[in-house]
Amino acid sequence: MADVHAQPQHDNLDAVSNASTDSRTDEQKEQDRQLAERLSALIESANSKCTPLCKMIRKHIENMEARKEEDRDEAELVQNVRPLLQQAEQILNETNGAVRGADPDNRLSNKATRNMQDHKATPEEQRLAEALKVLMQEVGGTIEWARDKLDSFPKAKRDLGPMLDALGQPLTQIIGGVALLLAGVLNLVGRLLSGLGLDSLFKGIVSATGLDKLYRGLGLDKWMKGK
Numbered sequence: 597m598a599d600v601h602a603q604p605q606h607d608n609l610d611a612v613s614n615a616s617t618d619s620r621t622d623e624q625k626e627q628d629r630q631l632a633e634r635l636s637a638l639i640e641s642a643n644s645k646c647t648p649l650c651k652m653i654r655k656h657i658e659n660m661e662a663r664k665e666e667d668r669d670e671a672e673l674v675q676n677v678r679p680l681l682q683q684a685e686q687i688l689n690e691t692n693g694a695v696r697g698a699d700p701d702n703r704l705s706n707k708a709t710r711n712m713q714d715h716k717a718t719p720e721e722q723r724l725a726e727a728l729k730v731l732m733q734e735v736g737g738t739i740e741w742a743r744d745k746l747d748s749f750p751k752a753k754r755d756l757g758p759m760l761d762a763l764g765q766p767l768t769q770i771i772g773g774v775a776l777l778l779a780g781v782l783n784l785v786g787r788l789l790s791g792l793g794l795d796s797l798f799k800g801i802v803s804a805t806g807l808d809k810l811y812r813g814l815g816l817d818k819w820m821k822g823k
Contacts, residue, residue, distance in 0.1 A: 625718075628778060632720035634698050635774055639727035642691040642770075643734065649684045650738040653677055657745050670752040677742075677752075681759040684735065688766035695773040717784055725784030728774060731767070732789060736797050739764050768801045 620628070656676045660668055717725070739760050746753035775782040782802070789798050 629718060629720045631698060632718065632724045632778055632781070635695060635777065636720065636724040636727050638691055638694045638698070639724065639731055639770070639774075642687055643727060643730045645687045646684050646731070647734045649680045649687075650734045653680050653684075653738055653742060656680075657742060661745065661748065668749070670749050673749060673752045674755045677756055678759065681756065681763055685759070685763045685766065688735070688763065688770065692766045692769045692773065695770055695777075698777065717780065721778065721781050721784060724774070724778065725781050725788060728771065728781070728785045729788040729792075731770070732785070732794055732798060733792055735763065735767050736801075737792075737794060739767075740794075740797055771801050 656673060660670075660673045742760055743757070746756060771782075771785075786798060786802075789795060
């Protein structure tokens, strides 16, 4: 798994846009800057809590996989992993609620339309995109990894598979909520994830939430189809 503590990939982020026009007023820019800061803090807090849980989930599955087949205990695996998945889901559900509550003036529809225009990524947007990248890499990546590994544990998969699906729901909602508030960040996250092997997971979330329409509005539908 890639080092989530690596330095932010600002080279990719800085290349997001060369747009020469930004029709936002100074007041709108400041509102967006503050919003990006609030959202970054929420996502970073979720990362700090979920990343250790994801590492433990992977460790339990790896340890069971390393045992001789006759020594594997799927009930033990379920007992160890279930509470970790439950904790992670609770954290993401709370984070999703906080993301939704970050727009107290209910300006979603206007902001979503306004932020579909392209503009040079601000430092606050870069920070938010990096936080979302880590969330997708850790939680989304662990969900996909665990699904694959649990094919070797059919009994455990029956119990844990639905929980992995449940964990994916607030993750999808968080990405969707942030994208509606600051649509331009979606492109930054896509670029950060493009080299991590998580393209299909990210594109699936984009399509599931209808955010592919925002991509087309930003002229990014070619990226969605693959570079």
